[in-house]
Amino acid sequence: MAEPNATQPPMDARERARRVRRGAIALGLVAFAFYVAFILLSVSGVRG
Amino acid sequence: MANTTHADHAHDHHDHKPHGLKRWLFATNHKDIGTMYLVFACLMFFLGGSMALVIRAELFQPGLQFVDPQFFNSMTTVHALLMLFGAVMPAWTGLANWMIPLQIGAPDMALPRLNNFSFWILPFAFMLLLLSFFVPGGGPASGWTMYPPLVLQMGDGFPLMIFAVHLMGASSILGAINVIVTVMNMRAPGMGLLNMPLFCWTWLITAYLLIAVMPVLAGAVTMLLTDHFFGTSFFNAAGGGDPVMFQHIFWFFGHPEVYILILPAFGIVSEIIPTFARKPLFGYETMVYASASIAFLSFIVWAHHMFTVGMPLAGQLFFMLSTMLIAVPTGVKVFNWCATMWKGSLTFETPMLFSIAFLFLFTIGGFSGLMLAIVPADFQYHDTYFVVAHFHYVLVPGAVFAIMAGVYYWLPKWTGHMYDEKLGKLHFWLSIIGVNLLFFPQHFLGLAGMPRRIPDYATQFADWNMVSSIGAFIFGFSQLLFVAVVWKAVRGGVTAPQRPWEGAHGLEWELPTPVPYHSWDQPPPPSVIAQGVTH
Numbered sequence: 001m002a003e004p005n006a007t008q009p010p011m012d013a014r015e016r017a018r019r020v021r022r023g024a025i026a027l028g029l030v031a032f033a034f035y036v037a038f039i040l041l042s043v044s045g046v047r048g
Numbered sequence: 049m050a051n052t053t054h055a056d057h058a059h060d061h062h063d064h065k066p067h068g069l070k071r072w073l074f075a076t077n078h079k080d081i082g083t084m085y086l087v088f089a090c091l092m093f094f095l096g097g098s099m100a101l102v103i104r105a106e107l108f109q110p111g112l113q114f115v116d117p118q119f120f121n122s123m124t125t126v127h128a129l130l131m132l133f134g135a136v137m138p139a140w141t142g143l144a145n146w147m148i149p150l151q152i153g154a155p156d157m158a159l160p161r162l163n164n165f166s167f168w169i170l171p172f173a174f175m176l177l178l179l180s181f182f183v184p185g186g187g188p189a190s191g192w193t194m195y196p197p198l199v200l201q202m203g204d205g206f207p208l209m210i211f212a213v214h215l216m217g218a219s220s221i222l223g224a225i226n227v228i229v230t231v232m233n234m235r236a237p238g239m240g241l242l243n244m245p246l247f248c249w250t251w252l253i254t255a256y257l258l259i260a261v262m263p264v265l266a267g268a269v270t271m272l273l274t275d276h277f278f279g280t281s282f283f284n285a286a287g288g289g290d291p292v293m294f295q296h297i298f299w300f301f302g303h304p305e306v307y308i309l310i311l312p313a314f315g316i317v318s319e320i321i322p323t324f325a326r327k328p329l330f331g332y333e334t335m336v337y338a339s340a341s342i343a344f345l346s347f348i349v350w351a352h353h354m355f356t357v358g359m360p361l362a363g364q365l366f367f368m369l370s371t372m373l374i375a376v377p378t379g380v381k382v383f384n385w386c387a388t389m390w391k392g393s394l395t396f397e398t399p400m401l402f403s404i405a406f407l408f409l410f411t412i413g414g415f416s417g418l419m420l421a422i423v424p425a426d427f428q429y430h431d432t433y434f435v436v437a438h439f440h441y442v443l444v445p446g447a448v449f450a451i452m453a454g455v456y457y458w459l460p461k462w463t464g465h466m467y468d469e470k471l472g473k474l475h476f477w478l479s480i481i482g483v484n485l486l487f488f489p490q491h492f493l494g495l496a497g498m499p500r501r502i503p504d505y506a507t508q509f510a511d512w513n514m515v516s517s518i519g520a521f522i523f524g525f526s527q528l529l530f531v532a533v534v535w536k537a538v539r540g541g542v543t544a545p546q547r548p549w550e551g552a553h554g555l556e557w558e559l560p561t562p563v564p565y566h567s568w569d570q571p572p573p574p575s576v577i578a579q580g581v582t583h
């Protein structure tokens with residue numbers, strides 16, 4: 001059980017926008033990396 | 049109410065909606081995009097449902113009556129693709145769009161224009177898929193699993209299907225990115241991760257699953273494309289490739305996909321049961337950890353879909369035992385839902401009825417899954433109607449019932465009107481009778497050896513197929529009632545109070561009813577958050 005944490009400082013809007021953008025780009029890159037990795041894995045002939 | 053001031057403020061100054069077609073085409077408001085997702089999901093649900101009725105009409109009696117076998121196979125394939133990628137997943141994304149910002153005290157999703165883009169990809173994706181019916185060779189007929197070499201025998205529709213799957217994947221990945229960055233960055237001050245309602249939690253976990261596995265599906269179908277058109281031999285044994293490798297890659301996506309479809313259902317049911325039991329959810333934190341464990345385990349069980357391809361005994365044992373392990377966190381959840389209802393003051397409004405039905409019938413689907421996990425038994429059940437019965441129990445009275453429970457639950461909040469409870473209950477009872485008549489006999493058919501994906505069958509299967517088909521038509525047509533109930537509530541009806549369900553907790557209920565077009569322009573103060581958090 002977690003109590004609402006009133007001490008957490010409000011995030012500055014520009015800082016928040018920066019974190020959102022960075023997070024989204026990072027996640028997009030992760031997704032793209034998985035896509036490429038699975039194809040490369042298959043090219044290199046790893047068998048299940 | 050402590051929040052009246054913001055609510056009025058929002059209402060006075062910010063409730064201007066854009067008008068006409070532009071409102072929808074260029075929508076960036078999370079509620080508009082959520083509505084579009086839900087309407088789209090509903091259309092696909094009926095389109096995929098009518099394909100299911102073609103299947104059940106053909107199977108009503110042995111012999112070939114209505115469609116030729118090729119078209120029958122197209123029906124099973126496209127029914128699955130529409131229901132999974134067109135109905136259930138967009139319905140979850142629609143509910144996420146509507147509810148996550150309201151529940152975490154955020155004014156909107158973090159990336160509204162990306163949100164618009166990820167929705168508008170979908171109609172094009174499904175137009176491409178359906179277009180394949182009208183080109184030489186006809187629609188995809190390989191089963192939704194698209195196994196080579198069969199799938200490579202498709203006609204001109206093949207690239208259309210592959211491109212459609214790519215687009216669906218891209219749309220889900222963009223939607224998932226949006227959910228993650230929203231939950232991680234847009235929570236109101238004081239709304240800790242462990243204060244969030246479970247729907248936000250299960251969706252957050254779902255979003256991570258999507259980002260991990262949708263690219264894997266995209267990779268698999270890209271390789272199908274190059275095998276077909278560019279002379280590669282990824283899955284072609286004659287060229288040194290391995291068709292079984294496709295199955296491994298596909299199910300590495302496919303099993304987590306199952307949890308993508310069901311985790312948000314766990315979240316919704318975890319909110320509805322406490323409301324109508326008038327008790328806080330039993331074991332909130334264990335619910336979060338159980339969801340995370342289920343997500344983790346979903347990556348190490350994939351080969352239970354392909355025991356019969358021939359694999360080393362150690363592999364069979366590993367995948368059998370890891371699969372059975374999933375019953376533990378799932379059991380924790382079922383226990384918690386029962387314990388929440390224990391000694392609660394229960395009432396049985398339509399959302400609660402659908403949630404309780406979910407609890408019983410999803411559990412039946414879980415148990416038959418456990419049976420399928422047993423390797424020697426699976427050799428008998430594999431590719432029979434038992435499998436069809438299993439996953440339809442998980443997906444229809446599982447995922448679909450939870451979506452409907454969620455829509456009934458939040459409909460008064462969205463529209464400002466109470467839905468027609470009598471019609472809602474009628475919809476529920478017809479659905480539950482129909483769905484059990486439809487899918488329960490399929491267990492018997494499968495155990496007796498009836499294979500899946502066939503338009504004709506031996507006469508000993510005739511009786512239960514007839515029962516199943518009657519159930520299908522009852523279930524299918526009773527869904528029109530659902531549309532009627534929703535439409536009635538949108539058009540008018542008894543005005544809903546701010547908190548239509550007395551036992552409801554969560555930030556969405558601290559907003560006025562109907563929710564203003566712009567909500568939580570200023571984050572809710574900690575006192576309001578404390579009021580919304582009950583666990």
Ligand SMILES: [Cu+2]
Binds near residue numbers: 350
């Ligand atoms: Cu599985």
